[in-house]
Amino acid sequence: MKVLVAGANGHTGRLLIQYLKQDGHEPYGMLRKEEQKPELEKLGGIPVIADLEGDVGHAVRGMDVVIFAAGSGSKTGPDKTTSVDRDGAINLMKATEKTGTKKFIILSSFGAGRELGEPEKGNEGMYHYLKMKKEADEYLMSTGLDYTIVRPGGLTHDESTSKIKVGDTVERGSVPRADVAKTMIAAIQEQNAYHKAFEMISGDVQIEEALKSL
Numbered sequence: 001m002k003v004l005v006a007g008a009n010g011h012t013g014r015l016l017i018q019y020l021k022q023d024g025h026e027p028y029g030m031l032r033k034e035e036q037k038p039e040l041e042k043l044g045g046i047p048v049i050a051d052l053e054g055d056v057g058h059a060v061r062g063m064d065v066v067i068f069a070a071g072s073g074s075k076t077g078p079d080k081t082t083s084v085d086r087d088g089a090i091n092l093m094k095a096t097e098k099t100g101t102k103k104f105i106i107l108s109s110f111g112a113g114r115e116l117g118e119p120e121k122g123n124e125g126m127y128h129y130l131k132m133k134k135e136a137d138e139y140l141m142s143t144g145l146d147y148t149i150v151r152p153g154g155l156t157h158d159e160s161t162s163k164i165k166v167g168d169t170v171e172r173g174s175v176p177r178a179d180v181a182k183t184m185i186a187a188i189q190e191q192n193a194y195h196k197a198f199e200m201i202s203g204d205v206q207i208e209e210a211l212k213s214l
């Protein structure tokens with residue numbers, strides 16, 4: 001399948017491109033800079049230059065699946081959290097809906113599906129981040145897209161175990177980016193993962209089995 005990955009130059013995005021290619025998909029990677037192209041091509045991806053804060057219509061055209069794995073990161077302020085993590089994601093969803101593509105998978109965050117309450121003093125940045133992720137997820141659920149919303153705990157660079165724990169809520173924990181990428185790809189084929197939002201951390205259930213249990 002033709003799969004677009006937004007955030008393809010990121011840590012999880014690169015793994016997504018690599019694994020999609022290994023699984024026989026045709027991975028397209030959204031990049032912001034020309035100089036990022038060779039690295040993506042080495043992983044087997046087809047570069048598409050676009051910015052989530054701008055026009056992304058050309059990037060989603062012809063895709064069977066769209067994956068959002070981008071993020072403004074911790075080095076920018078709350079304005080970018082709003083304009084990339086929420087508005088950039090919604091921009092991509094709107095463009096996807098217009099093309100007629102149905103399947104949309106988003107890398108959200110642990111906690112984004114929970115009641116947020118009031119921000120704690122000193123933790124306003126995380127509160128804002130979760131609020132923006134939550135609003136992007138809620139927008140996605142209001143569309144006609146076949147969504148899967150993946151809410152992992154702390155992302156690590158550890159090797160994949162392909163074993164996870166999923167649920168509406170799970171205890172706080174961590175998970176390798178490699179297993180998050182594999183889970184997002186498995187959600188393309190697993191019909192039971194359609195119209196679902198779930199938290200995930202490392203666990204002892206094989207990814208495919210975990211998705212069937214949702």
Ligand SMILES: NC(=O)c1ccc[n+]([C@@H]2O[C@H](COP(=O)([O-])OP(=O)(O)OC[C@H]3O[C@@H](n4cnc5c(N)ncnc54)[C@H](OP(=O)(O)O)[C@@H]3O)[C@@H](O)[C@H]2O)c1
Binds near residue numbers: 013085107
């Ligand atoms: N860190 C955690 O523990 C954690 C836990 C749960 C969920 N998450 C979520 O998982 C996401 C992925 O994490 P990661 O560490 O793999 O990401 P990452 O390495 O920070 O990569 C994020 C990517 O998003 C791209 N990006 C930023 N703004 C963009 C824009 N306007 N248009 C297009 N692309 C843009 C960046 O492009 P450039 O390469 O050009 O800068 C970068 O390649 C995070 O952003 C976060 O929302 C993280």
